[in-house]
Amino acid sequence: MNQNQEVTTFIESLSQPWQIEVCNRLRQLVHQSIPDAEERVQYKKPHFLKNGQFAAVITPSKDSVAFMIMNAKDLELPKGQFEGPPERKWTKIREGQSPDYDMLSKLLVQASSTL
Numbered sequence: 119m120n121q122n123q124e125v126t127t128f129i130e131s132l133s134q135p136w137q138i139e140v141c142n143r144l145r146q147l148v149h150q151s152i153p154d155a156e157e158r159v160q161y162k163k164p165h166f167l168k169n170g171q172f173a174a175v176i177t178p179s180k181d182s183v184a185f186m187i188m189n190a191k192d193l194e195l196p197k198g199q200f201e202g203p204p205e206r207k208w209t210k211i212r213e214g215q216s217p218d219y220d221m222l223s224k225l226l227v228q229a230s231s232t233l
Contacts, residue, residue: 119149120149120154120155120157121149121157122158125145125158128164129145129164134213137213140183140211140217141176141178144176144183144222145164145176147223147226148226151226151227151230152166152173152174152226152227152230154168155168155173155174156168163176163177164176168233169233171188171233172188172189173187173189173226173229173230173233174187174188174226174230175208181212181213182211183210184211185209185211185217185222186202186207186208187206187207187225187226187229188205188206188229188230189206189229189232189233190204190205190207190225191205192228192229193207193225193228195207195225209222
């Protein structure tokens with residue numbers, strides 16, 4: 119796994135333990151889905167790249183963690199779970215929710231396959 123210390127520090131500095139847990143799980147998911155993903159903090163949040171192109175973004179906020187999948191225009195997404203324009207879609211995870219990490223992984227693999 120190609121981990122960047124800046125991303126580790128970013129995640130560890132979050133104030134909510136549940137957000138740290140969700141962000142670490144999403145980070146792991148990205149690296150399992152895109153084995154050669156490069157990660158960095160850009161625009162004050164963790165970004166994940168494949169072949170120099172954005173593949174995913176993790177955005178913690180006060181009451182949620184958003185997981186954005188880039189290059190999403192050809193994905194078939196479950197109704198009501200994602201927001202955003204056709205080229206990038208995100209889902210928001212809130213405290214106590216158990217997202218379908220397998221589904222997110224499959225969508226990320228599919229979206230990043232053409233990067």
